[in-house]
Structure formats: structure tokens, C-alpha cells
Amino acid sequence: MKILVLSHEYPPIGGGGGKVVQDIVENLAKRDFQFKVITAQYQRLPKQEVAKNLTVIRVPSFRKKPFRAGFFTMAWYIFNSTICGIRICKNWKPDLVHAHFAVPAGAAAFVLSKLFHIPYMITAHGGDVPGGAPEKTKKWFKFVLPFSKTIWKNARKVTTVSTRTKELAQRYYPVDCIVIPNGIDIKKYSPRETSLHSPPSILFIGRFSPEKNAVAIPKILASLKDIRWTCTMLGDGPQMTPVKELVRQYNLTDRIQLTGWVPPEKIPIFLNRSDILIIPSLREAMPVAGLQGLAAGLAIISSDVGSCRDLVLEDRNGYLLEPNRIAAFTSKLKGLLEKPGKIMDFKKNSRRHGPNFDISKSMHAYGKIYQSIQSTLD
Numbered sequence: 001m002k003i004l005v006l007s008h009e010y011p012p013i014g015g016g017g018g019k020v021v022q023d024i025v026e027n028l029a030k031r032d033f034q035f036k037v038i039t040a041q042y043q044r045l046p047k048q049e050v051a052k053n054l055t056v057i058r059v060p061s062f063r064k065k066p067f068r069a070g071f072f073t074m075a076w077y078i079f080n081s082t083i084c085g086i087r088i089c090k091n092w093k094p095d096l097v098h099a100h101f102a103v104p105a106g107a108a109a110f111v112l113s114k115l116f117h118i119p120y121m122i123t124a125h126g127g128d129v130p131g132g133a134p135e136k137t138k139k140w141f142k143f144v145l146p147f148s149k150t151i152w153k154n155a156r157k158v159t160t161v162s163t164r165t166k167e168l169a170q171r172y173y174p175v176d177c178i179v180i181p182n183g184i185d186i187k188k189y190s191p192r193e194t195s196l197h198s199p200p201s202i203l204f205i206g207r208f209s210p211e212k213n214a215v216a217i218p219k220i221l222a223s224l225k226d227i228r229w230t231c232t233m234l235g236d237g238p239q240m241t242p243v244k245e246l247v248r249q250y251n252l253t254d255r256i257q258l259t260g261w262v263p264p265e266k267i268p269i270f271l272n273r274s275d276i277l278i279i280p281s282l283r284e285a286m287p288v289a290g291l292q293g294l295a296a297g298l299a300i301i302s303s304d305v306g307s308c309r310d311l312v313l314e315d316r317n318g319y320l321l322e323p324n325r326i327a328a329f330t331s332k333l334k335g336l337l338e339k340p341g342k343i344m345d346f347k348k349n350s351r352r353h354g355p356n357f358d359i360s361k362s363m364h365a366y367g368k369i370y371q372s373i374q375s376t377l378d
Contacts, residue, residue: 001374002034004085004094004112006105008077010039010056011264013066015207016288017125019264020161020182021100027185027363029053033370036088038081038108040073042066059084067207067236067261074104082108089116096121096156096373101128106151119156119373124177126161126285126306127211129168149173157369162285162307180366181307182286183359189295190354191272194347196340199228202333203274203298205267205289206281208237213303213324215239216280218246218256220329227337229255234270236261271296275343276336281305282323294354299346301332311357317349 005025009018018039025035035054040061041047049056059080063073088094089112097120099109106128109120152158152173159178160166166177202221206212217233233243233256240258247256262270277293277300284290284306293300294311300318302308312318319332336343 001096001370002036002092002094003370004088004092004097004118005035005037005100006081006085006097006108007037007100008040008061008069008074008081008104009101010037012045013040013042013063014069015067016182017101017127019288020125022264023183023185023359024363024366025054027359028367028370031363031367033367036092036094038084038088040069040077057084057088065236065261068209068238078104078107081105082111085112086115089118094118095377096370098123099155101125102152103128103148106148106155110151110154113154119377120154121157121159121369121373122152122155123180124158124160124165124169126165126283129160129165130172156373159366159369160285164306165285178365178369180362181310181357182288182291183357183362184288184291184295184354186295186354186358189268189271189292190351191297194297194344194351196344196347197273197275199230200276200337200340200343201274202229202231202276202278203270203293204231204233204235204278204280205270205292206235206279206287208235208239208243210239211281211283212237212239213280213282215242215246216324216326216329217278218243218250218252219326220278220280220333221252221256222246222250223330224334224337225252225255227334229337231256232259232270232274233257234259234262234267267292268296271298274298275347276301276333278329278333279303279308280324280329281308284308286310291357294350294357297347297351297354299336299343300350301329301336311353313349313353317346317353 007021037056041058061073061077097109099105100123113120208214277298279302286307290311303323304320321328
């Protein structure tokens with residue numbers, strides 16, 4: 001089966017959603033599905049990469065930062081992915097178009113479907129749904145929503161990465177949604193053995209954007225200076241400047257390392273150097289950072305948002321807290337740092353819980369959907 005995949009984010013650019021797209025196509029390509037992926041060009045990345053059953057094509061998007069796509073770059077991606085998609089549909093003749101992120105890829109998928117009478121499906125990752133990331137997309141959806149309803153309605157199948165994303169989508173789009181939680185390659189992230197670093201190492205992974213609430217990290221740690229720990233924050237974004245200012249204000253420059261944006265393939269290195277993952281997000285769907293932390297065997301302190309409660313087993317591998325309750329995060333973290341044995345117990349329990357989210361399960365679900373669509377074409 002030939003599948004044309006549209007996604008404006010695909011490693012090494014983008015966040016967790018782009019990594020999910022890569023995992024899907026790379027794993028299903030091994031099962032003899034054939035993929036061509038149209039994604040966004042960035043700096044000197046190759047315009048085309050070819051592997052067995054998988055070709056990645058990058059089209060101009062004027063993307064300025066690897067971790068963020070603005071409204072103009074998304075609009076430009078719609079135009080260029082549609083033009084590129086027309087050529088592919090004429091020559092390669094795909095059986096299905098799979099749009100990851102209803103906005104912007106869904107628009108290009110809709111046009112290609114109408115031009116070539118090819119069915120398309122949508123996978124919504126969270127921020128591409130109204131209400132999923134209002135700090136970032138509220139203004140966009142005032143313009144986009146009237147058009148996006150038609151795109152959702154005409155999709156042959158719609159999947160979401162979490163129940164929360166499904167609930168948000170169905171407030172605006174009267175369509176059936178299949179929930180396929182994000183999965184992860186457990187073997188890729190799992191360490192050889194579970195150990196505790198000295199001092200304990202704390203990790204944050206994500207865009208420095210309002211919904212990820214990166215500014216919470218220095219606030220949480222400001223009251224814990226008398227306890228031994230180190231902290232690494234992976235990522236970049238609009239909150240980088242206020243994060244730097246808070247780190248300086250709280251005199252934490254020698255305790256918190258700000259790496260900037262890190263390529264996805266290097267994230268396992270930092271995971272294996274860490275003990276505790278903090279997810280202070282105000283909103284989430286199914287956080288890939290949480291899956292990575294689970295697979296790497298980290299204790300997890302997380303906001304109780306989206307599907308985080310699926311990842312965190314209360315008081316067994318971590319804690320779930322109300323979003324933006326800085327004092328609560330500080331208290332739970334302090335309790336862990338003062339009890340190294342409990343950190344080890346949480347880490348071991350994360351490793352035991354991780355296989356429940358092995359990527360093979362989500363791959364099986366996507367494969368079944370592809371085959372069900374193909375059966376209607378035969």
C-alpha cells in the first residue's frame with residue numbers, strides 16, 4: 001500500500017509530534033507499507049532522503065527556528081506541500097494521504113483528495129485542535145475554523161493521540177475519532193541498568209512555550225537550594241528569555257543547565273543521565289517527553305493534564321499535581337530528593353510501566369486502519 005504522509009514537522013525539526021510521525025512511518029515501512037513524506041525544509045537539511053519503502057521530501061517553508069512554526073510558515077507549507085503532492089499523486093499514485101496535524105497538513109490533504117479522488121485521513125496531535133494550545137493558536141482558529149470543519153468532515157478516518165484531544169475535537173467537529181495513544185521504542189530509550197546519579201539529576205524536555213510552562217522549573221527549584229541536585233532543561237522557544245532571567249534572579253546559574261534546542265536523536269543521552277522528569281505543562285495531549293521518561297526509567301512529577309495520568313502511577317512511579325501549583329511541585333520534589341531510595345523505587349516502576357506504551361501497539365493500530373481503507377479501494 002502506498003501512503004503519502006504530510007507533516008510540517010519531522011525530525012530533526014519540530015517537537016514530540018514530529019517524532020511520532022517519524023516513528024510511525026519508519027516502523028510501518030518495515031512491514032512493507034510504502035511511504036513518501038512531505039515535510040518542511042530547514043536550513044541545510046537535504047531536500048530528499050531515500051530509504052527502503054520510505055522517502056522524505058522537504059519543501060520550502062521559510063521556517064526560521066527548528067522548534068517553532070509560525071502562521072506564515074504553515075501557510076507556505078500548505079502551498080508547497082500541495083504543489084509537491086500534485087506531482088507525487090500524478091506519478092506515484094498513492095492509495096492514501098495521511099495528514100499529521102489537522103492544521104496545516106489537513107488543508108493540503110483535502111485539496112489533493114479532491115483533485116485525485118484519493119482518500120485521506122487526519123491524525124490530530126493536540127495543538128492542531130481548537131482549545132489544544134490556546135496561547136499559541138486561539139487567534140489562528142478564529143480564521144481557520146470555518147475552513148477546517150470541511151477538512152475534518154471529509155476525512156475517511158480521524159485519529160487523535162489522546163482522549164483529551166478527541167474530546168476537544170468533537171466540540172467543534174461532528175466526526176468519529178479513534179484514539180491511538182502515542183507509543184515509543186522502549187528499547188531505544190531503556191538504559192542497561194537502573195541507577196541513581198549523585199547528585200540526583202532533574203530533567204525538563206519541551207518547547208519553551210506558554211503551554212509547556214518552562215518558567216515553572218526555576219520557580220520550583222528556587223526553594224531547594226539547600227538540597228543537592230542538578231537540573232537540565234532541553235528546548236527553546238519564546239519563554240527562553242524569562243527562564244534565563246528567573247535562573248539568574250534565583251541564583252541558579254550553576255545548578256540549571258539550559259541547552260537550547262537539542263536534536264531528537266541526542267535526547268536519549270540526557271535521559272540516561274537523569275533521575276527525575278518534571279512536566280509542569282498547563283496543557284498536554286499525550287506528551288512524548290513523558291513517554292521518553294517512562295521508557296528511560298525516570299521518576300515523573302507531572303501536571304495532571306491530558307493523558308499524563310496514563311503515564312504516572314500515583315506514588316508508584318511519580319506524582320500528578322494540579323497545573324501551575326508551584327508549592328505542590330516543590331514539596332513533592334523535595335520529598336523525593338530527600339529519599340534516594342524512593343527515587344530508585346519510582347525509577348524501577350517506570351521501567352516496568354513503560355512496555356505498556358511500546359510503539360508496536362500503536363503501529364498495529366495504524367496498520368489496521370490503513371488496511372481497512374485499502375479494503376474499500378479494492
